[in-house]
Amino acid sequence: MSTEPPETAEDAEEPGTPAEDAQVSEAAQVSEAEAELAAQRVERERIERRKAEREGPIEAGGKLSGAAADLLAAVRAVESGEKPATTVFEEAGPAPRRPAPEPVRRAPEAVPGPVVPAAGAVEDVRGVLVQGGAPEGLAVQAAGVFGDEGADVLRADPWQLLRVPGVRPEQADGFARALLGAGAGPDDERRGRAVTVWLLEQAALAGHTVLEMAALVAALGRQGVPEPEEAVQNAIAEGDVLVFQDAVGEAGEDEERPVRVLVGLERYALAEESLADGLARLVNSVTGRDGADEGWERAAASAEGSAGELIRAVAGHGLVLHTGGEASLAEPAALVSAARGLGLRVWAAAHGPVGRARFAGLAEGAGVATVAGLLSGAEGPGRDADGALDVDLLVVLDAPQLDVETAALVAESLPDGARLVLAGDPGVLWSVGPGRVFADLLAARVCPQIASRRPDPGPLGELVSGIGVGELNQVAAPGKEVVIVPVRDAGEAVHRTVQLVADSVPRAIGVPAEETQVITPGHGGAVGTRVLNAALKERLNPGPGRFGGFDPGDRVAHSPAPGRTLPGRVVRADGEGLHLECGGEEIVVPRERVESSVRHGWALTAHQAVGCRWPAVVAVLPGDAVQALSRPWVYTAFSRADRHLSVVHGVEQALPRAVAEVTAKPRTTRLPVLLAPQVPVAEG
Template identity: 45%
Template sequence: MTDSNPDTVPQTDPAPRPAPEPQAGPPPAGPPAAGPPPPAAPARPVSPLAELRASAGVPESFAARAAAWLGRDAAARLHADPWRVLLVPGVGPRQADHFARRVLGEAARPDDPRRGAALVTHLLTAAAREGHTVTPAAEVLTALERVQVPEPQRAVEAALDAGDALVLTEEPEFDEAAFEEDAEPPEPEETLGLARWAMAEEAAAEGFQRLTLTAVPLLDDAAVKELRSGLPEDRSLAFTAALRTGVTVLRGVPDDVEDTALAIASAAAARGLRAALVPPTERAAAALAAKAGEGAPPVVALHRALDPRDDPSAAPGAVVFGRGEQRPFELDLVIVPDASGLDVELCAVLVEACPDGAHLVLGGGPGAPPPAGPGRPLDDLEASETVPVVELDAAPPSGPLGTLTAAVRSGELVAVDAPDREVVIVPAANAGEAVHRAVQLVADSIPRALGIAVEDVQVVAPAAGGEAGTAALNAALKARLNPGPGRYAGLDPGDRVVVAAPLRQAAVGETGVVTGAGPHGLDVAFPNGPAVVAPADAARLRHGWAVTVALGRGARRPAVVAVMSEPGDGTVLTRPLVATAFGLAERHLSVVQAAGPALARGVRENGAPERRTRLARLVVP
């Protein structure tokens, strides 16, 4: 079983091989005495999953991935339904059919209802990885025919019966032509969605409605008027909306949104309100807390604020949070300065954790790229026209970094004058040269010329795949910065890692360093402290010297190396993606330009890709 995406799965078995145990007692003084041979050491028990892996003839790394995505009873689940292997990232329909034949023999048939149901879930999961929460039913039926499912409709019904998918009817949008006398009314569109994301959208919509309906002004009119006095009109509107309405969207460049959020929270706290700022990652929280200074309201990373719990009964891959409807925040005002990176599931958890009467402020850049996970809750909330949206006027950009990023946001890729090397453009003839240049910048040029340590340099790229994607970049960076066999789930002590899928110990996008490893798992130093990642969860970490823009957007770095190339895997260079990548740099940006004219064209012509979602309609009462 091979993997189509090298950055999706670990390359080696995460189960460490223990060193031979030392013999008890002192060593013998001379040749061993004659006698019967010592009893053989007891055989190490073989796990059911390893046994299944061996009998099916798939790579060792498969067992770790299956355990991570299917849970502790993965072997039993795969024996009962071998096509469930499609839930493991990197496994496709042909591989799943091969696996089923090895497990079931002649009983593995194309018309098996288990196969049809698993393929429906697989197709909807692939759509979710592209950000969609729903897919037209007709598209699913056509795709099922392509993978030779004899009765596609029966396969859909099997997936519905299993509870993995839901039928979701989308009401048509009416235009002027629909009201003409002889016009046929448009038919509702039948869509399918994974139950997980469909229920998250419904929960988020209900939460936004609840906060809007239960909100009362946090301060009286006189106090709000006093706070607004002397402020520019856009900031004045932001204060008014945040303090008087249940849910508010702030749009503006990141620094402006952050400064306005801090001003609102500080003013509210000074008047006795319980206010908190909730950035997406621990690294971002530390930077905002440093900017806020002493006496500012609390700054808590969202993941920690939601209080992740260790719950053995949780579904594989799910993180259980202690905060929610039964145990909400003890806060009057919750401000998320950068909410554009929240997928719909995390957004639903956040909204449910806000008590009745609390005010929630969600910030984000105009035209920011969508989150790494499914949905686009901030954009959908704005599109619903059910909450106030305040556009913050951008301050004039300062310095080469600000000038370049502002130009990209407006659709232009310009040359900037950078006498102190704040911005450096490094041309590369091809992807291989781009990887070489990036390694050279991280390991030598930036630390030597600018005095920025390797630990403070982050490489970002549009996608994981491709010859200059994060997988290739990380392989080259590891070979240079921390060579090793990747003995523990492809990782070694000293490796920088990034959380690529939900973990209890850290948020998606958080980076850390592996400090140790053993049968207990991986010891990782995250910004909020040390953590132990169990062997079954190690597959949720990736090497983190280079990260995709989607994963890296949660925190800025002193230096950023942006490797711009065309991945060739369907990923398109867009204006929001490039602006976000460039905006992550605090002091220095090196742009390794291997995309040729496609980079300027993407900045000029391509906005964020569309996503099929329901939240904008659901949130309307």
């Protein structure tokens, strides 16, 4: 049996992009992402709980029938204590559904180090893997997932191998047959539960926080689970997944309000509930008036246009949304300056270091961090005794990039009475992680929304504005701000891209190669990032690649955690690892982490490029990229350019069709429903 590494959330979001081709190393340690999650757990434990108890679930269900109605009745009976799980689900003796812990806010101290499995545990797991025909290279990763009892867990339930990232159901089936023999059938209850959890993990990679029951049941059927409804019931009874009932629409006469039944993993479902509680706390809090009403009004009156509207909205509300393109950043900058002038503790946070530097240039003297640095405590104002951030106002930029877990941590970290502004461009790609927080909040209309009237200037601004409303307009570009380069095939696309970066753009536009960014739809394929980066390295920085394929001077993309990409360059390599310069900071990537977290970065995907801008961008649209194109992808790629955009165009009419017709892929979330009973709909 061979395994593939897990698809990144970015690959799941952008169709047609293959999973990464990396082998699991024997020396693999717990990733920075896992360490960050561990730190978050410790931080959450230290925060005093501030949110009120949520009201009970919606009593509905009259519109359900068949398996969904039976499941809903069973869940209610188990949770109310009327019947034990064994009676309702007709099982021999499953464990009762475990109570879900209530998430609380976090504090930054006491970050634990990576938990490395004991050598004996790794060897025990390796033995079971070999017995089942699985790659030995999974031993360290599997031991990290299951702990010291990993070997016993896998022997008792071989399908638990699906919890190891990158393993697919057919591979776990082969492993189970090798261990269990004829007893490993598709109707095994253990298989149904494990595949249910695996499908919800795959849904999270595609951006969903939950799945509708019908969609989950259908997906289980496609995976060969003979009784999919029963498999979901078993997973609920064992506490592997959570079930929810959300009201939709309005009730008719003498009828109950219809509901939809949703199933989700505890991690994302509770993060979404925690986010709703945190946002409701901000919306409903009394912002204190600060004794500075006149100061707010003077600041608003002196600001221009929608900047004044933003200042007035923030003066009287705990949560405000601000939308606009790159030029609109001047308005949050004006807000930050006004609030600082009133003596408030103010910080801003951007998605990455490039965005942080750009905003710091607009809001001179203001505190600006990255979102990850703010939450980890590496950047920002620090925390008070209760674990809350020492701020009166927090402005989060690039808000569409907030996944549900990160957004929950932001909301939980704010003290009572603080103000939160979420600012961003709603036209760009959504977050790599699950959820569509900014879009859900815009749709829910639970707080003031200030739309900037400050358009991005010039031909590029005109082009991107049209794309945002579904129109691919031909714009006048007297200064060669926009250039279309038609190509016939993949080979020509690669050749012309290298030519543009290395020669044409520097010569005709005056932007050097190191300030020109290539953006392409995916990592794989004949014109993906791998092929383009290899060609660009050969032309711009050839070398032996003695350190994992990298040489000093290489442009790279470092991914310390899923959904976070730091563009940078290689400074040097030594015994410590690969030394990178990313956003003005030096980062050392240990040798064993280089292969999994560093790529060459002359060419990026649009998701990797979000939150950054470059003087020149070469957007590559090869013929095999048609399925990956959408309006948000085109909008994101084209809007990364400050001065010049070259479009290597090989998709013909698929480009205007994608802009006009292919909107963002739907994501199933609960945030608007969770906010509805807690927050009144804002007027206007």
